[in-house]
Amino acid sequence: MARSARPLGPARGAAAVVALAITALFVAAIAMLAAQAQGAGRLGPADWAALRFTLWQALWSAGLSAGLAVPLARALARRRFWGRGALMLVMGAPFILPVIVAVLGLLAVFGRAGVLNVALGAMGLPPLAIYGFKGVVLAHVFFNLPLATRLILGGWASIPAERFRLAQSLRLPLFPHIERPMLRAVVPGAFVAVFLICLTSFAVALTLGGGPRATTIELAIYQAVRFDFDLGKAALLAALQFGICLIAASAMGLLPARDLRDGAMDRVVVRWDGQDTAARVTDALVILLAAVFLIAPLLAVAFSGLGGFGAMPAAIWPALGRTLAVALAAACIATGLALTLALRGGRLVAVAGHLPLAVSPFVLGMGLFLMLRLVVNPLPLALVITALANALAALPLAYRALAPEARAVRLAYGPLAASLAMPPAAQLRHLYLPRLRRPLGFALGLSAALSAGDLGIVALFANPGQETLPLLMYQLMGAYRMEAAGGVALLLLGLSLALFWLFDRGGRIDARG
C-alpha cells in the first residue's frame, strides 16, 4: 500500500504515548466523577430529549457550516484581492471570542433590537425572530463557518500547482478531476470537527434557543453537578457524550483518506481557472455575503466596547499578562502534541486527536481538579491547569491543520528519506518543519487565540489574583458593569486577533498565499 511510507521512527513511540495519555486522561476524568458519586446515575426523559436536541442541532450546524464553507473556500482560493489577508484574519474572530461576547454581537445584528430588524421595521416588514432552533444553528454557523472554511481552504492550498497546470493544458474540467477528490478528503473532516464542537455547546444553545427546548447534554451535566449534586448522572452523561464523540471520530477515521500531495513539487499555486465573468461575480458575491455575515456582529462588539474602554479597571493589565502567558503556553503545548500525533499519522491517532473536542470542558475541569487533588493542592495552580486544559481543547484543531500536510510530506518524501537512512531529527528539520510552516503557524495562532478568549476552566479554580481577561469580563458583568465588560471584550478581541495574526503571519513568510 502507498501507506508503506513509514513515519518517523521515534515519533511513533511519542505519538502512541500522547494518544494513550489523552484517551486515559478523559476516561480518568469521567471515572473520577463516577467514583465521587453516591450511586449510579439514572437518565430521565428530559435527558433523552436533551440528547436528541444536541445531536440534531450539531448535525445541522455541521452540515451548514461545512456546506457553506465549500463555495466560500473555493472563492477565497482562486481570488486575490486587496484586503484578502485582513478578511481571512477577521473572519476567524467569532470562533475565538468568549461565547457571551459573540452572542451579544450576533444579537446586535439579528436580535429583536438588532440592525436587521430595525431595517426591516423601517421598510414596514415583519421582524425576524432569531430565538429558537434556527438561532442556535445560525450562531453555530457564525462560530464555525470560518473554521470549516480554513480547513477546506487548506485542501485547496495543498493541491499542487502542477495539477492545475496539467488539467489546463489537457483542457480537463477541474471539478471532477481535481476538486472533487480533494473535497471528498477534506470536507468530512471539517464536518466532523464542527459537529464535535457543537456537541458540547451550552450557553449558545440555551441563550439563543429560546428556552428548555434547546437543552443540550452539556447543560444537563452542568445541572447534575451544580444543582442536583448528582455526580453519578453527570458521569453517565459525560460518558454518553464521550461515546458519541468516539463514534463520530471513528467514522471519520474510516473514511477513505486521499493522498493530497503526491507528485507535487512545492510550487506556489497559480490559478488559471474561474476567470470568466460568471465565476467572478459568484465568487465576489459569496465573499461579500460571508464577510458581512461574519464581520457585522464583530463591528457591533467593537462599537459597544469603545465606550467601555475608559471604564475598565486597573486590574485588566495584570489579567492581560496572565492571559497572554496562558495563551502562549497553551499554544506551544497544543501544537507540540498535535505535531507529535500528525508525524505519526494513522487512524487511531486521528481518533485520539479528536477526542478533546467532545469531552465537556466542564467535566474535564472537574476531573483534573479531582485527580490533582490526590497529589497537590490544585488551587494555586489554576493558571497551569488552565493552560493545559486550553491546550487540550485546541489540540484537535491544531491536529486537523497539521495532519493532512504531514501525511502528504510523509508520502512524498518518506521513501526517499528511508532509502537515504536519514536520521529522524534531520528528517524533522529538513523535510517536515520547512513544509509544515504554514500549518504550524496556523495551529499556533489558532490555539493561542482560542486560549486567550476562552473563559475555560480557570473559573473553576481561580482565586483572587489569578483572573484572566475573560474571567475579569464575567466578573464585571456579574457586578452590573456591562460597559466596562464591553471594553474588556474589545481588548480580548484585539488580543486574540493579534496573537493569531502574528503566528499565522510567521508561518507564511516566504510562502506566498
Next chain:
Amino acid sequence: MKTKYLISVAGLCLGASAAMADVPELTVLTYDSFASEWGPGPAIKAGFETVCDCTVTYQIAIDGAAILSRLSLEGGATKVDVAVGLDSALTAAARASGFFAPSGVDEATDLPVAWNDDIFVPFDWGYFAFVADADTPAPDSLRELADSDLKVVIEDPRSSTPGLGLILWAKSAYGDGAGALWADMADNILTVTPGWSEAYGLFLNGEADAVLSYTTSPAYHIIAEGDAGKVAWRFDEGQYMQIEVAAALASSDAPGLARDFLRYLQSDAVQALIPTTNWMYPVRMPEGGLPTGFDDPAAVVKPLLMTEGEAAALHDTAIEEWRAALAR
C-alpha cells in the same frame, strides 16, 4: 519538565504557608462577584483582619450554587473554614451534605420573615423582580405578564438561582396553577439564559422588555450611573425572596475564628457595605439606613418564601412542570 514545575510550585506554596504559620488563616469560599474588587469581599477582609489577628484568604466559585458543588467535589477534605453566599433555596441540600456546623450566631435580623437556623447565618437578601424601563407598561402580576405581549428574559432554574427563585415564586403564588401559568407565559419568554449576567446583558442591549433580576437593581443604575430610567415591577401576589447565607465548615480547624467571621458579617460595618457592593438589602439595617436610590423593602407587602423543606420537596416537580410547559 512539567512535573518539576509542579513540584517547585508546590514547594513554594508550602514554604509560603510555613512562613505565615504564626498568624492563623481563615479560608473563605464565596462566589466571584462577592470577592471581586467591586464586591464587598476586599473591605470585609480588611475589616476583619484588623480585629481578628488572622489572615483572610478567599477562594472563589463561579456562583452561589457552585459553592456547594465545589465542597462536594472536595468530599469534605477541604481547607475552607467558612462558605459565604449559599442561597436560601439550596440550604436543604447544604444541610443534608453534613459539611456545615452549627453557627453559634443567633442575633435578631430585620428580615421580613422569621429566620431561625442553627447553621445558616443570613448576611443579605433581596426580592426577585422583573426589571424594565420606566416607560414600559408594567403588569401587576405574573398572570398579567403571561397574558400580555411583553417579552422577558429569564434565567434557567437548572443553572441559576434567580431562575430557581422564579419557579418557586410561581409555585408559591399559583400552586397547582403554575403549570397553566407557564403554558401561557411561554410566548412571553424571549429566551432563557444560563445565568444572571447573560440575561441582564441581553436586557440592557434592548433585546427584551424586562429581565428577571432583583427589586434592588434599579438602585445600581441610579447610584452608579445616575440613571433613574429603570424600575422593578411589583406584583400583587407578592415577590419571592432570596436570602444569602453563610456557614462554618464542620471540618474547620479554626471554629472560633469562623464563628467570629459569621458574626462580623452581620455587624454594622459589613451591613453598611452590602447595599452598594452586593446591591442587595442588609439583614440588619445599618445606622445610616439605606443609601438614597434604594426602595424601602417594606414597600413589598407580601414577601414570599418557602421553607427549605417545601422548596426541596417541590424542586424537581416544579422545574419539570416549567420545562414541560415551555418545551411544547
